[in-house]
Amino acid sequence: MLGCFAWGRYVGSLGLFFLFLSGAALADHSDRVLRIGVEDHAFYPLFSFTGDEQKKSVLETILECFAEQYDVTFEYVPLPITRFKHWYEKDHIDFRVPDNPLWNSEQSESLKFSEPMMYLSQSTVVLAENQHLRLQQFERLGTLYGFTPSQHWQSRIESGELELVTDSSIKLLIRLLYSGVVQGLDLDIAVVRHYAEELGYNPEQLVLADGIQQSTIGYRMSTLKHPALLKQLNEFIATHEHKIQSWLDAKGINAVGE
Structure with a gap:
């Protein structure tokens, strides 16, 4: 099981609601729940948002540890990949994970993206x-x-x-x-x-x-309305690069760079 720096608490709501407490405050977001649209199937060990502490994916671990450090509350909303382009307008989400500019030719100008949290191997x-x-x-x-x-x-x-x-x-x-x-x-x-x-x-x-x-593509977080939080996430990714790499190594994920 992948470990974080502090601790997280799972709160059951259809099995997919997570509450993360502790770390430094991020005043703009600490008083509300931020909704993250995620694919409604597991792609373990890269991503899987089931709430299973014994089978936590790398992407979930990164977001959990970020949430703990910055006092953010995330709700993961499972959505069908066939409606991926319509998640923002139809499902009222704040963020989409994983995401990449290459998947968003129609929305790329309005969407903001984080730096890659990890990479998918296209092989x-x-x-x-x-x-x-x-x-x-x-x-x-x-x-x-x-x-x-x-x-x-x-x-x-x-x-x-x-x-x-x-x-x-x-x-x-x-x-x-x-x-x-x-x-x-x-x-x-x-x-x-x-x-x-x-x-x-x-x-x-x-x-x-x-x-x-063979090629790789970065797994990023996107948003329409919260670029400040993406900046915080980018800082987290940069300062915890070695920790994130250790999680990837533990799961046998070897893709590097785009």
């Missing part, structure tokens, strides 16, 4: 026997429903040369990979290995396709 996870497949040899690729495929796959998907198989269950996608229905998963390898192990598979059988381009 192709395959069984070890398929490690040397080249991009042109892939015929079926899996990813989560609502996720945007990595850029290097786009032209083959659009031309019909590559079939994109999507599902809302990462465990189903992993079963499809092990059974050969798909040749690879366009997902972070640390996440795929975690759920493969839960299913009873040997995670060491999962590797990155060495002939496919």
Whole structure:
């Protein structure tokens, strides 16, 4: 279990309300609950907002420790990724996590973004026997429903040369990979290995396709109305860089930089 510097208290409200107390006061926000829109599925160990203290994700730990230090109260609001672009206008949230300017071409001018809290690896996870497949040899690729495929796959998907198989269950996608229905998963390898192990598979059988381009994308916090808090978060990220890295190392998350 990842540890913070002080302590946090979980308050149950549909299993997704967290109250964090202690640390230095942030006067502008300490008297109200700030609503953070989060994806309504788990992507552990990167993010998972279930309130399970024994299975806390890195992104949740970062936000919890920030909240403790700056006396902020967060409510995590699980929302469907298919309505991601409409969360602010429809669901009255204060922040969105994770977020990135690349996902917001229509709103990028009005949205403000923090510095990256951590990075997602955009890579192709395959069984070890398929490690040397080249991009042109892939015929079926899996990813989560609502996720945007990595850029290097786009032209083959659009031309019909590559079939994109999507599902809302990462465990189903992993079963499809092990059974050969798909040749690879366009997902972070640390996440795929975690759920493969839960299913009873040997995670060491999962590797990155060495002939496919790898890239990373930063997980940031966005807001329309609270840039001052983002400034505080940026300070927190900068001053706790080594602590955050230790949490990432503990979970086997190796993506660095964009």
